Amino acid sequence: MEERKLTExxxxxxxxxxxxxTKVRYLGNGKILSMWGYLVVFVALLVWILLASTRQNVWxxxxxxxxxxxxxxxxxMARQEHHEKGAVTYSDRITSRLWTIFxxxxxxxxxxxxxxxxxxxxxxxxxxxxxxxxxxxxxEIAQGLIINEKSLIVGGAVGLAVGLVTLCCVVGxxxxxxxxxxxLFILAFVSMMIVPGHILTYKAKKQ
Amino acid sequence: xxxxxxxLHSQLRLAIMSILMNxxxxxxxxxxxxxxxxxxxxxxxxxxLSSAGYISVExxxxxxRPRTACSITPEGRMAFEEYVEALRTYLNL
Numbered sequence: 205m206e207e208r209k210l211t212e213x214x215x216x217x218x219x220x221x222x223x224x225x226t227k228v229r230y231l232g233n234g235k236i237l238s239m240w241g242y243l244v245v246f247v248a249l250l251v252w253i254l255l256a257s258t259r260q261n262v263w264x265x266x267x268x269x270x271x272x273x274x275x276x277x278x279x280x281m282a283r284q285e286h287h288e289k290g291a292v293t294y295s296d297r298i299t300s301r302l303w304t305i306f307x308x309x310x311x312x313x314x315x316x317x318x319x320x321x322x323x324x325x326x327x328x329x330x331x332x333x334x335x336x337x338x339x340x341x342x343x344e345i346a347q348g349l350i351i352n353e354k355s356l357i358v359g360g361a362v363g364l365a366v367g368l369v370t371l372c373c374v375v376g377x378x379x380x381x382x383x384x385x386x387x388l389f390i391l392a393f394v395s396m397m398i399v400p401g402h403i404l405t406y407k408a409k410k411q
Numbered sequence: 412x413x414x415x416x417x418x419l420h421s422q423l424r425l426a427i428m429s430i431l432m433n434x435x436x437x438x439x440x441x442x443x444x445x446x447x448x449x450x451x452x453x454x455x456x457x458x459x460l461s462s463a464g465y466i467s468v469e470x471x472x473x474x475x476r477p478r479t480a481c482s483i484t485p486e487g488r489m490a491f492e493e494y495v496e497a498l499r500t501y502l503n504l
Contacts, residue, residue, distance in 0.1 A: 212502050215425060218425050218426050219425065219495070223433055226430050284474075290437060290440055291436065292437075293434050
């Protein structure tokens with residue numbers, strides 16, 4: 205393309221041509237979503253196995269490995285993805301902000317729960333579990349609606365269903381026994397992160 | 412009839428503005444690829460649009476690589492909309 209004056213008709217052609225070139229439905233790369241899914245499932249399995257074999261609650265501290273590993277890796281992967289793509293669409297910006305709000309609120313809630321445990325000797329970690337498994341799928345459904353991607357909506361709906369069951373159990377005082385709850389928890393994260401993550405990555409490659 | 416904005420009434424500058432109307436932010440390499448222009452020419456036109464306050468250009472680093480990110484400003488958006496409106500009257504659309 206050169207720097208030259210245009211006729212009115214050519215102007216219109218330039219505008220429509222540029223809109224067409226940028227009007228690709230950017231799904232984003234699903235690698236970050238898959239990474240979180242694998243990380244959560246791996247830690248859940250590890251904690252489950254260690255709790256079952258040793259009967260020591262100290263292994264529950266391993267849950268902290270999820271944010272400690274997940275957040276820095278996300279930042280590195282997001283930067284790389286941004287560089288590969290070269291442009292940020294408005295839907296990218298909105299979904300990125302939605303997940304940032306979720307991430308920040310998770311960090312704040314972790315600190316609040318930690319404060320309750322240290323200063324009040326109160327165990328409120330269940331709040332963290334409920335919050336994560338309700339809000340993460342809700343955020344994912346919102347992302348799916350914004351970019352019009354069914355796998356995120358369906359996966360998020362499965363996760364949200366598990367989240368609402370968890371919420372009712374916690375509020376109703378039903379103990380979340382590992383034997384039935386852990387498979388449900390893992391199923392939720394496989395459905396809402398690993399499967400849609402791979403679908404998005406596949407579609408992004410095809411694009 | 413309203414005169415067409417001379418700053419926008421040129422092929423490459425109009426192409427840049429059309430792209431930036433469509434995305435929140437685009438880097439130099441992306442613009443170069445989409446407009447099929449040369450780096451030198453693109454750089455000159457970006458400077459002109461930036462001087463007019465139509466776009467904002469942020470130079471930074473992405474990892475170890477330099478990165479120039481461009482986005483449209485509210486003034487640029489308004490100028491583009493006025494340009495399109497004037498174009499419609501010229502073409503009787």
